[in-house]
Amino acid sequence: MIENFEGKVAVVTGASGGMGSAVAARLAGLGATVHGVDVSTEGTSPDGVTTAVCDITDPGAVRHTAAEILGAEGRVDFLVNAAGLVSTTRPVETIGDDEWSRLMGVNVDGAFYWMREVLPGMKERRSGKIVNVSSRAGRTLANFAGAHYSASKAALLGLTRQVALEAAPDNVHVNAIAPGLVETPMLSGSVDESRVEAARQATPLRRIGTTGDIAELVLFLLSPRSDYITGATVDINGGDLIL
Numbered sequence: 001m002i003e004n005f006e007g008k009v010a011v012v013t014g015a016s017g018g019m020g021s022a023v024a025a026r027l028a029g030l031g032a033t034v035h036g037v038d039v040s041t042e043g044t045s046p047d048g049v050t051t052a053v054c055d056i057t058d059p060g061a062v063r064h065t066a067a068e069i070l071g072a073e074g075r076v077d078f079l080v081n082a083a084g085l086v087s088t089t090r091p092v093e094t095i096g097d098d099e100w101s102r103l104m105g106v107n108v109d110g111a112f113y114w115m116r117e118v119l120p121g122m123k124e125r126r127s128g129k130i131v132n133v134s135s136r137a138g139r140t141l142a143n144f145a146g147a148h149y150s151a152s153k154a155a156l157l158g159l160t161r162q163v164a165l166e167a168a169p170d171n172v173h174v175n176a177i178a179p180g181l182v183e184t185p186m187l188s189g190s191v192d193e194s195r196v197e198a199a200r201q202a203t204p205l206r207r208i209g210t211t212g213d214i215a216e217l218v219l220f221l222l223s224p225r226s227d228y229i230t231g232a233t234v235d236i237n238g239g240d241l242i243l
């Protein structure tokens with residue numbers, strides 16, 4: 001089934017990155033008005049997507065950007081929190097205060113700040129869908145990242161569940177996805193190719209995920225086809241983690 005998102009207004013964080021740009025492009029291609037948000041203007045800026053520079057760890061910047069989008073559009077129907085930071089694997093005792101705070105700031109605080117801005121309007125209109133991009137690392141452990149990454153992604157799942165419960169009576173849906181390895185700048189920048197190849201061989205479906213795989217799942221969770229799903233974490237990992 002091909003969705004039609006005409007008339008819908010979407011905010012996608014991390015829109016210059018691998019997954020965020022793929023989701024933004026697919027939404028725009030299906031008729032949505034898409035506002036991308038990213039701290040960096042480097043990377044892909046898909047056709048039909050308006051991208052604002054916003055550091056999502058700064059609550060004032062998020063408030064300002066959200067107000068501009070809400071002022072221009074009058075509503076936000078979809079929020080996809082795809083911005084994220086990864087870390088290299090390292091012993092927890094070597095993680096500095098700044099590094100811990102930076103990861104938590106992007107992976108948890110940023111999603112919280114954005115949800116806080118868009119939820120009131122969604123609840124008022126009794127319509128809205130939010131997808132938070134967590135990770136397999138938040139479901140179990142990280143093979144290629146540190147404790148701060150796992151902790152941040154697990155925190156995002158807890159945040160998702162609690163907000164889903166609060167927002168459900170107002171018909172606002174909040175879900176998370178938990179990808180395994182996905183071919184994006186984040187992966188190529190943090191894991192060397194030989195380890196990615198080993199992971200590919202160890203994955204039951206014998207491939208690494210693509211941003212297209214992720215975009216399809218996010219579109220499903222934004223569409224009416226998922227209207228009875230909220231508070232869920234959907235694994236997408238080629239069978240790498242089967243629970």
Ligand SMILES: NC(=O)c1ccc[n+]([C@@H]2O[C@H](COP(=O)([O-])OP(=O)(O)OC[C@H]3O[C@@H](n4cnc5c(N)ncnc54)[C@H](O)[C@@H]3O)[C@@H](O)[C@H]2O)c1
Pocket residue numbers: 013014015016017018019020037038039040043054055056057082083084085086106110133134135136178179180181182183184185186187
């Ligand atoms: N690639 C993977 O293998 C993988 C696996 C599981 C989960 N994830 C998660 O998926 C999400 C998307 O990752 P990706 O692989 O597309 O990474 P990516 O690095 O390609 O994109 C992440 C984007 O987030 C943006 N960002 C970082 N800090 C920001 C900030 N303070 N404010 C605004 N934007 C900021 C970056 O500029 C970048 O464009 C992340 O949350 C990541 O943790 C990735």
